[in-house]
Amino acid sequence: MAVVSVKDLLETHPFPGFTGRFVHGNSMTVAYWNIEAGRRVPEHSHHHEMMINCMSGTFEVTIDGESSILEAGDIVLVPSHAVHSAHAITDCHVIDVFSPVREDYKNLAILTT
Numbered sequence: 534m535a536v537v538s539v540k541d542l543l544e545t546h547p548f549p550g551f552t553g554r555f556v557h558g559n560s561m562t563v564a565y566w567n568i569e570a571g572r573r574v575p576e577h578s579h580h581h582e583m584m585i586n587c588m589s590g591t592f593e594v595t596i597d598g599e600s601s602i603l604e605a606g607d608i609v610l611v612p613s614h615a616v617h618s619a620h621a622i623t624d625c626h627v628i629d630v631f632s633p634v635r636e637d638y639k640n641l642a643i644l645t646t
Contacts, residue, residue: 537556539554539565542554542555542556542565543555543641545641547641548572549572550568550569550571550572550621551566551567551568551569551572552566552567552568553565553566553567553641555635555638555639555641557634557635557638557639558634559634560632560633561630561631561632561633561634562581562630562631562632562634562635562638563628563629563630563631564628564629564630564631564635564638565626565628566625566626566627566628566629567624567625567626568590568592568621568624568625568626568627569621569624570590570621570622570623570624570625571620571621572620572621573618573619573620573621574617574618574619574620575618576595576616576617576618577616577617577618578614578615578616578617579613579614580613580614581631581632581633581635582610582611582612582613582631582632583610583611583629583630583631584608584609584610584611584629584630585603585608585609585610585611585619585627585628585629586607586608586627586628586629586630587603587604587605587606587608587625587626587627588605588625588626588627588628589605589624589625589626590605590621590622590623590624590625590626590627591603591604591621591622591623591625592604592619592620592621592622592625592627593619593620593622594609594611594617594618594619595617595618595619596609596611596612596615596616596617597615597616597617598616602622
């Protein structure tokens with residue numbers, strides 16, 4: 534069994550105002566995000582099912598035109614192919630879980646099984 538601390542994962546800055554750390558399993562990707570207040574994730578969709586976990590801060594998520602405000606402890610499921618976007622109202626810590634694996638994020642990871 535491999536145990537890894539999030540703090541030991543490679544810290545990346547794939548987008549302005551976003552700091553990410555990534556772990557990939559055989560069928561999922563977990564992304565640990567720190568997002569600066571005011572930053573936005575533009576409207577998009579992908580074939581991955583995604584679960585957004587707001588760990589701290591206030592994070593607005595819009596899925597298929599319906600907006601919700603997430604705060605610490607809130608979770609929302611983004612279905613496969615759903616059009617979605619997001620906005621960090623405050624500084625946020627968010628954990629995204631994707632299935633299947635986000636192949637496009639694999640080059641950002643230090644841990645891949």
